Each structure stands twice: as structure tokens, then as C-alpha cells.
Amino acid sequence: MRGVALGGTASGVGKTVATLATLRALDAAGYDPRSAKAGPDFIDPSHHAAVTGRPSRTLDPWLEGEDGLRRNYWRGADGDDEVCVVEGMMGLYDGDAASTAAVAAALDLPVVLVVDASAGMESVAATALGFREYAARTDADPDVAGVLAQQAHGGRHEAGIREALPDELAYLGRVPPDDALELPERHLGLHGGREVTVPEDALDAAAETVRAERLVDLARTPPRPESPEPARPARDRTVAVARDDVFRFIYPATVERLRERAEVTTFAPTAGDDLPECDGVYLPGGYPELHAADLAASPALTALADRAAEGLPVFGECGGLMALARSLTTADGDEHTMAGVLPADVEMSERYRALDHVELRAREGTLTAAAGDALRGHEFHYSECDPDRDARFAFEVVRGDGIDGERDGLTEYRTLGTYAHVHPESGAFDEFVDAL
Known part of the structure; x- marks a missing residue:
């Protein structure tokens, strides 16, 4: 099961909506989208499940260990043409040993960086390149391989972002500014996916601007876990x-x-x-x-x-x-x-x-x-x-x-x-x- 990780430059940059649009784009392109969430969150996966109709895995090295994380990832695989989108938590490098960078590195997944492009063009490329260069300074050393521009208009705005990106950073499309794509929050985070969903027409429109085929070309297959899950017998309980x-x-x-x-x-x-x-x-x-x-x-x-x-x-x-x-x-x-x-x-x-x-x-x-x-x-x-x-x-x-x-x-x-x-x-x- 090939996969990519969507990491953000910071919390609140729009990773969840970008993930939903990417999942919808993969489905429209004929792939079988699966989803997962870096970190211990329960709420964002409920939105993934509302779009895919399947459970979203939780991938957290602190909770599961590296082998457990890989076992959990592979539990979600059961067919052909599956592509898993792992939504990150906070900023890419935030969270110490349980960061999105650590999850991506443990699974050898390329990172697609979600960047707020609402007020920038060339600066989006500068930000993404900085995140890519910073990877070598970390223990995780994730492969920041592409950019998804959040809150980006089409036309000149999109062209300016795309043309400014260096060759080592792929352009994976954009999520257009649209109030219908906003998910309301309360204490503990967003409202759950069973309560609030993104309108279908807004999600479809956002998915049309995500480059699904390019993302699939970028995706990689993670290693299998080194050890099997410890076996314990079933009980009549x-x-x-x-x-x-x-x-x-x-x-x-x-x-x-x-x-x-x-x-x-x-x-x-x-x-x-x-x-x-x-x-x-x-x-x-x-x-x-x-x-x-x-x-x-x-x-x-x-x-x-x-x-x-x-x-x-x-x-x-x-x-x-x-x-x-x-x-x-x-x-x-x-x-x-x-x-x-x-x-x-x-x-x-x-x-x-x-x-x-x-x-x-x-x-x-x-x-x-x-x-x-x-x-x-x-x-x-x-x-x-x-x-x-x-x-x-x-x-x-x-x-x-x-x-x-x-x-x-x-x-x-x-x-x-x-x-x-x-x-x-x-x-x-x-x-x-x-x-x-």
C-alpha cells in the first residue's frame, strides 16, 4: 500500500481539508484511497472516514513503537491500487519523537508540505525549500518532496507558486479559498466527522485542483514490520x-x-x-x-x-x-x-x-x-x-x-x-x- 504524508508548516494551516480533498481526488482518479493520522488524534480521522467510508488509522511512535506503527499501517491494506494519505499533526517537525516527520521517516513516506499560500507566491517556494533543507538537521530526516498550496487561487497566483518551486519539490496542486471548506472547532478540536462534513460540491471542487496522478507517482510503499504482532489466544468472553x-x-x-x-x-x-x-x-x-x-x-x-x-x-x-x-x-x-x-x-x-x-x-x-x-x-x-x-x-x-x-x-x-x-x-x- 503506497502512501504519502501531508505535513503542515504549522497547526491550523488546513491539513485536514487538504487531506480530504486529496482523498477525494484519488478516488476520482480511480484509486482506492486509505487514510491515517499522525499523532493520537481521534477527531481528524472521523472526517477521513466520512469521505472514504473506511476507518482511518492512528500512527504514533510514542503510543505504538516503530514496529507497532508499521503493523497498524499495514492493517489498513486489503486490496489493489490502494494509496494511503497520512495527515500530519501540528507543524511537520513539532511533537518530538511522535512528530509527523518521525512518522514519515519510520514509514519511509515522502512528505507533501501543506503551505498557506493565501498571501504569497515565491515565498511559498522559499518556505517549502527551508522545510526540506531543515530535514537533514533532524534525527528523523524526512523526505520533503512536494508542495500542496492551501488557500491558493488559480491563474497567475498558482503559476507563480509552481514556477518558483525548485526541481526537487513537486507541485501537487492547490486547495482554493472557499468558506464552505472551513470546519468549525470547539474544545478538544474540530467537530467530529459524524456531526459536520464538508459540502460535497465544495469538496469536489477542491479535489479537482489536486494533482492525484502526480501524487501517486510520488508515493512509496513502507517497509513491513520486523516482528509480528504478539499472539494471544482468543477467549470465550x-x-x-x-x-x-x-x-x-x-x-x-x-x-x-x-x-x-x-x-x-x-x-x-x-x-x-x-x-x-x-x-x-x-x-x-x-x-x-x-x-x-x-x-x-x-x-x-x-x-x-x-x-x-x-x-x-x-x-x-x-x-x-x-x-x-x-x-x-x-x-x-x-x-x-x-x-x-x-x-x-x-x-x-x-x-x-x-x-x-x-x-x-x-x-x-x-x-x-x-x-x-x-x-x-x-x-x-x-x-x-x-x-x-x-x-x-x-x-x-x-x-x-x-x-x-x-x-x-x-x-x-x-x-x-x-x-x-x-x-x-x-x-x-x-x-x-x-x-x-
């Missing part, structure tokens, strides 16, 4: 996964891994679903604060509290942690009763409280790690969790903020709630299934 407007932050690879190890059933707490018969429950992250009243009224939350007290294994990440707490107070000051499994109260803030890759070390054996094991993930939340003084924590924080700066992983009965989102390549979900 059922995992119930919450999936609705609240619990929406889940990696495709997580569902895949759970289905390889156990039966998976889904339920929608805010739609009135009750908790299904199961041997364990996974509550992904999401937006409890936007649907707190519906969540508080859910029969599934009441059943979950009862079953957790009986010893049912329950794993909640971020939004899942919030749902498992006693109460959730929104930014408007409204307090809602949650499941009450974990001895803590959660309150939303107007600004984010944590944003980082994290590393946790298990203080004791828990649902997702053996005692002493390190677990990597990421955190991004606008809430503060206030646990009881005698609350028990499963993890020490090696990097990141966790719940109180030093600890994460509130635990009660056989329930674990953490602010860290983890990827299945961490082994956390294998440990979870084995604990059922």
Missing part, C-alpha cells in the same frame, strides 16, 4: 463497548484487537440502551459534558454501578472515567449524578487541564497492566477529577499529569478509570481481555 455521542474516541485498531481476542457487543447509553450481558465493559473517551443529562438518566449507568460492585471488570478512559465518577459538573455549573463507581467528582474547566503524551507505571496488577509494567498513552481533557483522600490509584505518572500530577488510574472493585488513552499496541487491551 464478551466485552461490551459503549458507542454513542458520548463514547466516540476509540481507535479502529482497538475494536479490531478486541474482536480478535473476544466477542464484542456495543451499546449506546445515551440512546436508552441497557447494559448488555457481558464479562467486561470498556468505556472509551468522548464528550460526557455535552450529554451529561442524558448520560445521568441512562439505565445502563445504573446497571453498570450494580455490576461493577459485584466485581464486573470495567475499564474507562477519560470520558469513561468521568462517567464512572460520582458526579460531573459542567462548565455552566450544572451538576449531574454519574455511575458512582469511583470515589471522585469531576468538574469541567473553561481551558484544557492536560495535553501530552503520557507514561504510567503500574503500582500493582490492574486491568491493563501487570505490576511494574510501563504503559504509554496520551491525555487531552478539560476536566479536573477530585478523588477522595483514601482513593486507590493503580499507576504512578512517569510523564504527563494524570489525575493529580503524580498518580492516575482510580480503582475500585475491579473497575479502572484513567485519564490516559492507550493504543492496543501497548498491550493494554490484551491484559484487559486476559483479566476477564
Whole structure:
């Protein structure tokens, strides 16, 4: 499966819209477009999936390791004429070991640089050449091979950009200025792809100005992983996964891994679903604060509290942690009763409280790690969790903020709630299934 990485000169340069236009252009040219996202983001991949109709992979060296990253990339391949577009995060070189440059280098993918061309022509070429020359100064040393001009008009504007580019930088087209291509934002980033989509006619128009055939010529096939995914046997167990407007932050690879190890059933707490018969429950992250009243009224939350007290294994990440707490107070000051499994109260803030890759070390054996094991993930939340003084924590924080700066992983009965989102390549979900 050939691929390219779309890296930006900075955050907010329009990488997501450029990625969507590129995916649509590849489809129109007769190729089978696939998508992925550098970094731990859940939201941008939802927009990719809305365009391609397929899950978008998450590629993050910190979460997965280099071999895990390659395994995850190749999980998305299953046919002919596939071309994968990997949307970068932030600026090309931002993010240390998990940067877009690091992802592109690990996969040996050429980088197409997305440059804001709204107020420049020759300067677009100068910017791109600077990014290309800077690569040699980095450990990743990515191959910056082309330019996609964002917010560029046709005619003289486009011609000026194209003619100024040196031979070593291919011109891959442009995304025209169009208010219809703007994606609205809120806390935690863009609105999700299930809520807000780019109008079809605007996306089609943008795709017509992307040079799909030239991009395919540029694309390369990444190396296969050096080691196979560690094998663990399937178990005769059922995992119930919450999936609705609240619990929406889940990696495709997580569902895949759970289905390889156990039966998976889904339920929608805010739609009135009750908790299904199961041997364990996974509550992904999401937006409890936007649907707190519906969540508080859910029969599934009441059943979950009862079953957790009986010893049912329950794993909640971020939004899942919030749902498992006693109460959730929104930014408007409204307090809602949650499941009450974990001895803590959660309150939303107007600004984010944590944003980082994290590393946790298990203080004791828990649902997702053996005692002493390190677990990597990421955190991004606008809430503060206030646990009881005698609350028990499963993890020490090696990097990141966790719940109180030093600890994460509130635990009660056989329930674990953490602010860290983890990827299945961490082994956390294998440990979870084995604990059922």
C-alpha cells in the first residue's frame, strides 16, 4: 500500500481539508484511497472516514513503537491500487519523537508540505525549500518532496507558486479559498466527522485542483514490520463497548484487537440502551459534558454501578472515567449524578487541564497492566477529577499529569478509570481481555 504524508508548516494551516480533498481526488482518479493520522488524534480521522467510508488509522511512535506503527499501517491494506494519505499533526517537525516527520521517516513516506499560500507566491517556494533543507538537521530526516498550496487561487497566483518551486519539490496542486471548506472547532478540536462534513460540491471542487496522478507517482510503499504482532489466544468472553455521542474516541485498531481476542457487543447509553450481558465493559473517551443529562438518566449507568460492585471488570478512559465518577459538573455549573463507581467528582474547566503524551507505571496488577509494567498513552481533557483522600490509584505518572500530577488510574472493585488513552499496541487491551 503506497502512501504519502501531508505535513503542515504549522497547526491550523488546513491539513485536514487538504487531506480530504486529496482523498477525494484519488478516488476520482480511480484509486482506492486509505487514510491515517499522525499523532493520537481521534477527531481528524472521523472526517477521513466520512469521505472514504473506511476507518482511518492512528500512527504514533510514542503510543505504538516503530514496529507497532508499521503493523497498524499495514492493517489498513486489503486490496489493489490502494494509496494511503497520512495527515500530519501540528507543524511537520513539532511533537518530538511522535512528530509527523518521525512518522514519515519510520514509514519511509515522502512528505507533501501543506503551505498557506493565501498571501504569497515565491515565498511559498522559499518556505517549502527551508522545510526540506531543515530535514537533514533532524534525527528523523524526512523526505520533503512536494508542495500542496492551501488557500491558493488559480491563474497567475498558482503559476507563480509552481514556477518558483525548485526541481526537487513537486507541485501537487492547490486547495482554493472557499468558506464552505472551513470546519468549525470547539474544545478538544474540530467537530467530529459524524456531526459536520464538508459540502460535497465544495469538496469536489477542491479535489479537482489536486494533482492525484502526480501524487501517486510520488508515493512509496513502507517497509513491513520486523516482528509480528504478539499472539494471544482468543477467549470465550464478551466485552461490551459503549458507542454513542458520548463514547466516540476509540481507535479502529482497538475494536479490531478486541474482536480478535473476544466477542464484542456495543451499546449506546445515551440512546436508552441497557447494559448488555457481558464479562467486561470498556468505556472509551468522548464528550460526557455535552450529554451529561442524558448520560445521568441512562439505565445502563445504573446497571453498570450494580455490576461493577459485584466485581464486573470495567475499564474507562477519560470520558469513561468521568462517567464512572460520582458526579460531573459542567462548565455552566450544572451538576449531574454519574455511575458512582469511583470515589471522585469531576468538574469541567473553561481551558484544557492536560495535553501530552503520557507514561504510567503500574503500582500493582490492574486491568491493563501487570505490576511494574510501563504503559504509554496520551491525555487531552478539560476536566479536573477530585478523588477522595483514601482513593486507590493503580499507576504512578512517569510523564504527563494524570489525575493529580503524580498518580492516575482510580480503582475500585475491579473497575479502572484513567485519564490516559492507550493504543492496543501497548498491550493494554490484551491484559484487559486476559483479566476477564
